Amino acid sequence: xxxxxxxxxxxxxxxxxxxxxxxxxxxxxxxxxxxxxxxxxxxxxxxxxxxxxxxxxxxxxxxxxxxxxxxxxxxxxxxxxxxxxxxxxxxxxxxxxxxxxxxxxxxxxxxxxxxxxxxxxxxxxxxxxxxxxxxxxxxxxxxxxxxxxxxxxxxxxxxxxxxxxxxxxxxxxxxxxxxxxxxxxxxxxxxxxxxxxxxxxxxxxxxxxxxxxxxxxxxxxxxxxxxxxxxxxxxxxxxxxxxxxxxxxxxxxxxxxxxxxxxxxxxxxxxxxxxxxxxxxxxxxxxxxxxxxxxxxxxxxxxxxxxxxxxxxxxxxxxxxxxxxxxxxxxxxxxxxxxxxxxxxxxxxxxxxxxxxxxxxxxxxxxxxxxxxxxxxxxxxxxxxxxxxxxxxxxxxxxxx
Amino acid sequence: xxxxxxxxxxxxxxxxxxxxxxxxxxxxxxxxxxxxxxxxxxxxxxxxxxxxxxxxxxxxxxxxxxxxxxxxxxxxxxxxxxxxxxxxxxxxxxxxxxxxxxxxxxxxxxxxxxxxxxxxxxxxxxxxxxxxxxxxxxxxxxxxxxxxxxxxxxxxxxxxxxxxxxxxxxxxxxxxxxxxxxxxxxxxxxxxxxxxxxxxxxxxxxxxxxxxxxxxxxxxxxxxxxxxxxxxxxxxxxxxxxxxxxxxxxxxxxxxxxxxxxxxxxxxxxx
Ligand SMILES: Nc1ncnc2c1ncn2[C@@H]1O[C@H](COP(=O)(O)OP(=O)(O)O)[C@@H](O)[C@H]1O
Ligand SMILES: [Mg+2]
Numbered sequence: 001x002x003x004x005x006x007x008x009x010x011x012x013x014x015x016x017x018x019x020x021x022x023x024x025x026x027x028x029x030x031x032x033x034x035x036x037x038x039x040x041x042x043x044x045x046x047x048x049x050x051x052x053x054x055x056x057x058x059x060x061x062x063x064x065x066x067x068x069x070x071x072x073x074x075x076x077x078x079x080x081x082x083x084x085x086x087x088x089x090x091x092x093x094x095x096x097x098x099x100x101x102x103x104x105x106x107x108x109x110x111x112x113x114x115x116x117x118x119x120x121x122x123x124x125x126x127x128x129x130x131x132x133x134x135x136x137x138x139x140x141x142x143x144x145x146x147x148x149x150x151x152x153x154x155x156x157x158x159x160x161x162x163x164x165x166x167x168x169x170x171x172x173x174x175x176x177x178x179x180x181x182x183x184x185x186x187x188x189x190x191x192x193x194x195x196x197x198x199x200x201x202x203x204x205x206x207x208x209x210x211x212x213x214x215x216x217x218x219x220x221x222x223x224x225x226x227x228x229x230x231x232x233x234x235x236x237x238x239x240x241x242x243x244x245x246x247x248x249x250x251x252x253x254x255x256x257x258x259x260x261x262x263x264x265x266x267x268x269x270x271x272x273x274x275x276x277x278x279x280x281x282x283x284x285x286x287x288x289x290x291x292x293x294x295x296x297x298x299x300x301x302x303x304x305x306x307x308x309x310x311x312x313x314x315x316x317x318x319x320x321x322x323x324x325x326x327x328x329x330x331x332x333x334x335x336x337x338x339x340x341x342x343x344x345x346x347x348x349x350x351x352x353x354x355x356x357x358x359x360x361x362x363x364x365x366x367x368x369x370x371x372x373x374x375x376x377x378x379x380x381x382x383x384x385x386x387x388x389x390x391x392x393x394x395x396x397x398x399x400x401x
Numbered sequence: 402x403x404x405x406x407x408x409x410x411x412x413x414x415x416x417x418x419x420x421x422x423x424x425x426x427x428x429x430x431x432x433x434x435x436x437x438x439x440x441x442x443x444x445x446x447x448x449x450x451x452x453x454x455x456x457x458x459x460x461x462x463x464x465x466x467x468x469x470x471x472x473x474x475x476x477x478x479x480x481x482x483x484x485x486x487x488x489x490x491x492x493x494x495x496x497x498x499x500x501x502x503x504x505x506x507x508x509x510x511x512x513x514x515x516x517x518x519x520x521x522x523x524x525x526x527x528x529x530x531x532x533x534x535x536x537x538x539x540x541x542x543x544x545x546x547x548x549x550x551x552x553x554x555x556x557x558x559x560x561x562x563x564x565x566x567x568x569x570x571x572x573x574x575x576x577x578x579x580x581x582x583x584x585x586x587x588x589x590x591x592x593x594x595x596x597x598x599x600x601x602x603x604x605x606x607x608x609x610x611x612x613x614x615x616x617x618x619x620x621x622x623x624x625x626x627x628x629x630x631x632x633x634x635x636x637x638x639x640x641x642x643x644x645x646x647x648x649x650x651x652x653x654x655x656x657x658x659x660x661x662x663x664x665x666x667x668x669x670x671x672x
Contacts, residue, residue, distance in 0.1 A: 072578055097580035107575040111593045111668030121579050154670030
């Protein structure tokens with residue numbers, strides 16, 4: 001574990017990092033005078049601009065630790081600083097307006113529209129109307145929801161995944177340097193969860209916030225975390241390190257058990273889709289004449305084409321036999337899940353997604369959801385085989401010595 | 402790779418409510434509500450119209466004609482409505498703030514005790530409260546309003562408490578976590594979400610008040626009750642029945658107004 005002296009700046013020094021460092025110093029929280037504290041003398045440095053995942057068994061004090069950062073809970077003793085400033089020196093409401101807060105299911109206010117939900121914190125900060133409207137639009141775009149379609153909807157008119165996206169947008173609304181998330185994707189199905197994780201990674205690669213995210217899912221922690229904090233009862237640190245280090249060198253038996261024994265399989269969640277050799281699939285843009293598209297598909301000996309919108313985001317994956325009109329049509333069912341994944345998604349995700357995909361492959365997207373290529377089942381398994389082969393070789397070499 | 406079939410996989414992420422046009426219409430009034438909303442005034446119109454035709458055409462003796470004079474009835478109707486409105490307003494202005502106070506952390510423990518006390522108000526017979534208060538404080542409209550308010554206090558208090566307690570606490574915590582002050586969480590989150598329940602209490606209070614206001618005539622506070630008493634004392638069944646009918650119609654109309662209020666109070670997005 002690192003102990004770093006607090007950096008005295010709240011704002012981003014270098015342009016790329018907009019986050020702020022968070023330091024826990026001997027933080028203790030007791031809910032009652034008798035009995036052991038829920039969080040017992042936790043000391044921890046969360047570097048600016050990184051995602052740190054808090055994992056551990058239920059009741060080990062993850063949520064309590066998180067809520068002490070924005071003072072929803074005040075520690076019994078010890079200090080927490082954000083960007084060098086003691087959180088207890090600030091008015092709690094002011095502090096919270098500068099710390100994004102995202103919780104399970106999105107927790108949207110049902111009587112407010114999507115736009116009103118997102119605009120809440122900017123409104124509290126008294127931004128002017130125009131700026132708020134623009135910001136809402138920008139954020140909806142960022143989380144992959146069309147502002148025109150979704151702005152004025154009420155939460156119950158959204159799917160669980162969409163609600164959670166709005167929840168993330170709401171947490172980002174005032175551009176806070178620090179974002180706290182408590183099991184943000186716990187309430188959605190696995191495929192949607194994986195998409196939301198991808199989106200979070202893609203957003204984070206642009207924004208470089210300091211994100212503290214609680215989860216009970218070690219796979220999620222490995223996938224999202226720059227660092228993982230594994231906690232035991234009373235928020236005792238079992239290990240605090242990078243996912244790679246935790247997988248390759250678990251600090252103790254507790255970590256080993258928690259991470260699970262299938263570490264060959266766990267490396268599936270460490271390997272990113274961007275390492276897979278992607279197949280160049282035939283693409284078509286909505287509105288483009290069908291003729292040349294069919295020609296390109298035949299030349300590539302492919303029976304389907306990936307349809308992109310004007311901003312090169314995949315919107316459909318169609319069989320060429322379905323292309324009977326003059327021009328490439330926009331998808332009929334816009335809400336349909338296209339089974340695409342971000343290039344930083346893990347092989348685990350890729351395989352999961354293929355299981356529900358109509359094609360033996362997944363569309364891979366890059367920045368801002370733009371199309372990159374297609375990861376085929378063959379390519380993914382080839383990479384896994386190569387990896388395992390290399391690992392076996394290394395093991396044999398080691399044994400020989 | 403094979404790409405012959407393009408059957409879309411089953412949707413994994415379905416909205417919790419129908420999207421688009423259908424939801425826009427479902428956000429409006431449900432069928433049952435609509436029946437009540439249109440049916441009740443229609444029923445009242447029929448009853449009132451039928452009675453008016455009878456009143457205009459029937460052969461009435463001197464006493465009947467005097468006690469059922471149009472001008473007098475309109476005046477009594479107005480008095481009755483005023484008593485109802487004043488006591489409902491008094492209840493709203495006292496019971497809702499009290500209910501809010503009793504759901505704040507500092508006073509939460511006191512809530513059951515206060516509800517028990519408010520229960521006395523309703524458990525005691527309305528006419529008993531009215532007469533006792535009048536003996537103590539004197540006759541007249543203010544005392545009648547006070548008595549009606551006491552009688553109708555409980556449903557509003559109870560519904561305010563229940564409504565506020567029913568607000569999802571994770572939403573309250575989310576709001577606090579976003580930096581909303583306690584007051585703004587109350588005003589912008591808790592009250593709007595509890596409003597439908599509170600308004601149901603207000604409707605109950607209105608209905609209780611409009612019925613009980615018939616007794617107001619005993620303490621010289623006016624209202625349609627006097628039509629009934631006149632009918633009783635002077636043995637005129639036509640007058641007695643007219644009084645009962647008018648009060649019933651007024652009660653139905655007040656109930657209807659309460660329903661409209663409830664509907665209007667339900668935030669969009671929750672209907
Ligand atoms: N408001 C509270 N009052 C009393 N005990 C609490 C409260 N919140 C949490 N606890 C206790 O503190 C411990 C840690 O809880 P929590 O931080 O919610 O754990 P986690 O999020 O890791 O599941 C648990 O034993 C829990 O029962
Ligand atoms: Mg928790």
